[in-house]
Amino acid sequence: MNKDVMKRVIREIKECDVIVIGAGSGISTSAGLTYSGERFQKYFSDFINKYHFSDMYSAGFYPYETLEEFWAYWSRYIYYNRYIQAPKDTYYLLYQLIKDKDYFVLTTNVDHQFQKAGFDKKRLFYTQGDYGLWQCSKPCHQKTYDNEDIVKLMVSQQSHMKIPTSLIPYCPQCGLPMQMNLRSDETFVQDEGWYQAQLRYETFINKHQNHHIVYLELGVGNNTPVIIKYPFWYYTQNNKKASYICINNYDIDCPLEIRDQSLLIKEDIHEVLQKIGENL
CATH class of the missing domain: 3.40.50.1220 (TPP-binding domain)
Known part of the structure; x- marks a missing residue:
């Protein structure tokens, strides 16, 4: 300049x-x-080794076989991009x-x-949207939920790229799985x-x-x-x-x-x- x-x-x-x-x-x-390179390798080396992902963003769209593995990935994703200092x-x-x-x-x-x-x-x-919010995946109602406490539990308690089944978040009204409150399609709340x-x-x-x-x-x-x-x-x-x-x-x-x-x-x-x- x-x-x-x-x-x-x-x-x-x-x-x-x-x-x-x-x-x-x-x-x-x-x-x-940053969502790739050294920072991605630092926090997601196990997922990279298993699935050969190139960056955090694309890995978020992968069709994981279980919700335990899905939330193991996403809880780390949320934690390192929302709850720690840049x-x-x-x-x-x-x-x-x-x-x-x-x-x-x-x-x-x-x-x-x-x-x-x-x-x-x-x-x-x-x-x-906000990485710190969840919503119903349907969605059955127009409300969001803070996720800080449960995300930190998921990060601390996950093992072998899975969280405990008891930590999987479900909608308190209809019982369907929760999802991120991010604008990606017509379900955004x-x-x-x-x-x-x-x-x-x-x-x-x-x-x-x-x-x-x-x-x-x-x-x-x-x-x-x-x-x-x-x-x-x-x-x-x-x-x-x-x-x-x-x-x-x-x-x-x-x-x-x-x-x-x-x-x-x-x-x-x-x-x-x-x-x-x-x-x-």
């Missing part, structure tokens, strides 16, 4: 009234929450930059790292908390749509651009006092209509946040 871009980023953050953060998987990758303090660096601003976070991430870093949970909208967060986000956007606002996009790819990327472009185009800042190792772009209002930074998010914090 050259000095001129740095100066513009710092000026926008200092002078803006409001910051809306749109975060995708790239920020968690930058924070060290290897790097990327989210904390971000929080230090915006904590004194009027902010809101829209994210497709499901790893809870924003709250771990100190972000106010009432200023967060997790659109795609949007519970009361989801709708409350959606309302808070929409209210925030409507309240500040004409203010001096920064739309800060971090690590958002092109898998689901309609959730963060396209709306940020639209909001920026319709507010001449708005700025669009995109930081990503890969996908950085914007329409010509907002080019003069945009700062596109193709670098590692963690390193950029460090530089901004050192110069802010």
Whole structure:
């Protein structure tokens, strides 16, 4: 990031009234929450040796023969991506930059790292679910369930890639197996908390749509651009006092209509946040 871009980023953050953060998987990758390579080998060597998996994500879709083995894999997956600190303090660096601003976070991430870093949970909208929640696999009702205690038991008590049968989670209403509260198909449960967060986000956007606002996009790819990327472009185009800042190792772009209002930074998010914090 050259000095001129740095100066513009710092000026926008200092002078803006409001910051809306749109975060995708790239920020968690930058924070060290990688799903392949050394980290995958460290926590899942037994599953890799048996099934020759290449990464955590694809292994989550494998048709395990038993629920005992399925939950042995998924409890570890949840634990190491939801209940422990990220290897790097990327989210904390971000929080230090915006904590004194009027902010809101829209994210497709499901790893809870924003709250771990100190972000106010009432200023967060997790659109795609949460590793920390389960739901009925049918689903027979629109409710989710915290899984922290049972996941930690599963991790501590599993043996030979299986959890005890007594720990398999079942729906308290219909008795079918529970599943992750992750948006992958039409069974995804949007519970009361989801709708409350959606309302808070929409209210925030409507309240500040004409203010001096920064739309800060971090690590958002092109898998689901309609959730963060396209709306940020639209909001920026319709507010001449708005700025669009995109930081990503890969996908950085914007329409010509907002080019003069945009700062596109193709670098590692963690390193950029460090530089901004050192110069802010």
